[in-house]
Amino acid sequence: MHGKEGLLLNTAIKLLYIEDDLEIGSWVNEDLRKRGYEVVWLKNGDQALAEAASCQLVILDVMLPGLDGFTVGQRLKRSKADLPILMLSARSSIDDKLQGLQFADDYLTKPFHPDELAARVDVLLRRVGAHDAQPLAIKHLLVYQQENRVVDQTTGEEIMLTGKQYQIFHYLLRHLGQIMTKEQIYEAVWDEPYWDGDKTLMVHIRYLREKIEQDPANPEIIETIRGVGYRIKA
């Protein structure tokens, strides 16, 4: 999500960033702004609840003066359950990670690369549909996520997907660029435990490819990661 395209896409997306370290804070703040986000940077968690109301994602440091990041995060989740929270911490011990992930949607340890932070922010925003207003261009497809519409750009025709096909496609788009395992996809779409050797998913993916791929034998949109799962690359 670099350059003009990303800038355009991220406009009007407001992030809440809570960080007490001024050096790190100003650097991250600047970097995120360069990527087109509107950033509200707080030095402590006191105003977090009030500011969070207008924001679409929270980046939260764990070590904060006053209320610690875990407490602030839990309060934010309680008041606004669908608000994605990315924990950013210099504490990386195993327990901290677990404690953070009990309520946080993702966890990134310092030191981190700004590209990695941006990528994770993007993934989280996609998961909650913050980008849904803009149509998403994937190869020859144009996906209008809010209207559940998929259009073939080469012909201009709309592609009709069945409920399950759309759900699988939508799930992979929500995790754009990420590899999702067969178990994860199956359980998210069917909402029931995955049984070993279940062929249902494979069959649905095959039919889905027949509809959206230009050459279903050599799929370009839904990539098979052998032995792991599937991925749609951005």
Add this chain to the structure above:
Amino acid sequence: MKLRRTPKFYGSLLSRYALIILIALVFIPVALPASFLASWLVSRTVFPDSGIHERSVYGNASELTAAWHKEALQLRTASEEQIGRRLGELKNQYPGSFIFRVNHEGRTTIRLPEQTGLPDVWSTEQLVSYMKNHQDGDPFTIVAFIGDNENTQRGFIVLEVPRSLLLRPIGDGSDRFYGVMLGLLVLFFAGISYWFIRGIRRRLLRLSAAMASPSKSGIPLPIQVGKPDEIGLLEETFNDMVEQLDTSRRREQEEERLRKTLISNLSHDLRTPLTVIGSHLYSLKNESLSDHGQASIQLVESKMKDLDHLIDHLLSYNLLTSGKYALSRQHQDVIRLVRESAAAWYPLWEKEGMLPDIDLGESPLNWNVDGQAFRRVLDNLFQNAVRHASSGAYIGLFTEERHGRTALTIKDRGPGLSAGSSSKGAGLGLAIVDLLLREMGLCREAASGPEGTTLWIYPKPERF
């Protein structure tokens, strides 16, 4: 710790057991006659004699003998007629009896009732034979000289009474239940002893059950203290022990918390400056620099990454070796964990030019592991592969049979473990892997050569 009192003798198990033994001993002189009496009474009850009234005329054997001898004495001076009359009266008195009289000359003069079978004239042999046959026999036979003295030379009178008509003296024949009664008494004491021992046993078993069933915290719950005897003391001691364990566990938890906080703070203090350095490196990279400058920044960046991993490993290792990281193991499909971990690492493998070859099969592989710890193991192993074996441009993940067990196999085509690698710190990462695997009952086997390294992870034999 509280000072232990020895239990008071009164109320102790010892005193109660001593009491039982004492009662048993004191009871022996009572028990024997008592069982005899009981036996007689039972005998009377079980075999009530129908002819008791008839028999009461005869009395018992010794009474009848005395009476017969008395009659004989009284007949000392009586004439033959008087004797005959008296014997007739006696026959009426003892209707079931047979009475006869033999005079001085050995002639049978009176038979009541009249019956044959007795010699009219007794020879010495016949007399001796009669006496021998009737001694202690049935009928009960009493022979008495007239005048109760052979010197009167007036012959003798004989009374034969069937023994069934005689009263039995106390104890005679009624001792058939004596053994039973004594046995019952012994059983009674055995019962008391059993009841006593059973009481002890039940309390000991309760204690044992309490010890064997720990609460959620892993420490048994205190139990209610019963009687203040030896077992009561044991129960009290047990409760004290539980309390001490609980205190020490709480202290340990506190230490664990402090240590975790310390490590977290340490981690924070080390990483914050690293992050700042990183941010400036990133800014520098965007400046126009010479190739040499860019290369330097690249090197600093890679060293910073190594330092970051080292800090993470060092702190984790500290936490793990001090036993302050509790694993919560449960049976779960590790293939699923591997797949998810591989999905997360896949982009990096691609970026490093490593071709992933993943074939984990379709069937689940259920091991008793802590999910978080198992992910950590995989992360460390994958990290090592990326850092030391990316030159092999290959990483393979399989399931394989190994020593009769299904093993998870991780394969690379790097220069091997023995070859020196540019980035150090793999040792600590592997140490953490081994520590976590051991905690989860798994083991790691490695085969390394110039063509690459293969790792097998499988459950330790003794656990299965």
